[in-house]
Amino acid sequence: MSAQLERKVDVELPAGPVVAARRPVVRWAMLAVGLVVTLALPWFIYPPVAMDIAAWALFAISVDLLLGYTGLLSFGHAAFWGTSAYTTGLIATHVGVPCPLAVLGGAVAAMVLAVPIGYLSVKRTGIYFAMVTLAFAQMVYFIANQWRSVTGGENGLQGIPKNLGPATDTINADSFYFYYAALPIILLGVFIAWRTVNSPFGRVLVAIRDNPARARALGYDVERYKIMAFVLSAGLAGLAGGVFSISHGFASLQELIWTTSGKVVLITVLGGIGTLWGAVVGAALVVTLEDQLASSGFNGIGIVTGTIFVVIVLAFRHGIWGTARNGLNSWLRRRRTSRDS
């Protein structure tokens, strides 16, 4: 029981390049399938639920950008999702600009908030980082709860309009069309995350995750990189939160509470840490499951999600996507070695 003796992280990505990734064909095929599924989604499931899946997927990607690619577990990302939900709602209600602009405003607000929180939080690492971000998110929750003149306190913001500009009444009214109107915002966020992960900046983040001391010795300002990743991640969470609040037409304290931070971490871990696709799969599963449970009238969702969490952490730490990818890779490797020999 050598608690302190041996603390190894097994969240890391495979050391060498992933076999599938070495084949661009596989990559593009996966991307194409993903896009087709995304576009077809509201034909098969209730469109607002499809929108929820898309928003939560981007939210989980934003968390994974920190957890999987920078090695920081933020347990306070509800602060950014919620801040953007409220800001987006306020802009859409009071300024009357088309909602993509409102969502952008919400994301900017989340990023502005992320600067001081990130600056303070990155002074601690590992488990401390999780606790500190959680505590700061709780502070944001308290402020939103008490600042009733702006946030509406426990009632939240209600009647947020789906305004997409003139002559778009059909889209505004129907959640089926709204899905397609809001999807570009989500896809933009996913694209930014993908570009970041596959950029020199992203490689530095991974280097920091794997060996902060070495990254520092190579001349990288580790804290600055972490803050930049944190702010970027908050911006993505903000985009997702803004879309979510417009889609639902309200923003409530639920968006800021710590269980929301926990839920998005669950989605990330369930899907697989360090895999952007995993976040999407995890979001689809968790959102659909919660929707099914809620509509069946079961009022103990935490019992189910909590159990899933315990089982995943005990038995499937690589998550769904991670387990599948590792399985595929080892299968490909075995096949190749048997062919070579």
Add this chain to the structure above:
Amino acid sequence: MPPARPERAAYRAGPKLENNRTAPTTGSHMTAFIQYTLQGLALGGFYALAALGLAVIFGVLGVVNFSHGACYMLGAVGAAVLLDATGLGFWWALPLMTIAMFLFGVLMERLLVQWLLRLDPLYNFLLTFGLTLLLVDVVKRKYGVSGLPYPLPAGLDGRITLGAVSLSTYQVFAAVFSISVCLAVWLVLTKTRVGMIVRASTEDAERSRALGINVSRWVTPVFGFGIALAGLAGVLRAPTGSVTADMGSFFIIILFAVVVIGGLGSILGAVVAGFLVGLVEAYGQGYAGRFSQVFIFMLMALVILVRPSGLFGREEAAS
């Protein structure tokens, strides 16, 4: 002061304080100050007891127990259920629930936590987070979301009057009791062989092992002991407000702020920061009203800025 809101009432350590600010004479200022101080000490006692458990568990096992707030809630709910089912009151609940929570902790460590001890501490953090969701919703389903009633124990339901100062007897009791328990734990840790082993393992488990101490043997009892302290804090809290499934949900986050302020590796830090945070919250509530909770997090931010490792913590290994 704005009218009390339900969820704020749950934080309050005792009956609502009289508003003395309308008559700003020196005497009432002093009275209010003493009352806030006592309220802060009582509140700090809950934090200190629970944070002590959190710190000991972290020290020996390297686990940050997210479910500490849920265990605190279980202690309080257990006391209420005990009273309802068997009629055993507060004085029975205090020892019985502490033992029950100890056993719960032992079970939790054996069944779940031990499998992840060798991995990154984030995994046990996530595991106990999942457990928290589970426990809270199980209690919610069984006992509802509204509070279970729990009366002040007989003999402690009055007020003590000292000159112009009138104090709730239970608050005085809660403050004195939790300080005594912290002192007793302190004595056990400093004066006994078991305490020495636990302190040594907290300081440096690896070196303790090298010196021939069987650290693993103490892992399970220490975990149970930490959980028992959380349960004890819960029982102690039960008579002061409503006992609900959610009472631990915000408590745990304040607790995290406490251990970040005190320094997670430090037992003394947890206790001192617990009382400090209790006082900050009580003064904030007394003098600043609505935004009182924010002060705790501002204090935490300040500590991170000035002493990132906490007031009593040691520097983390260079990252």
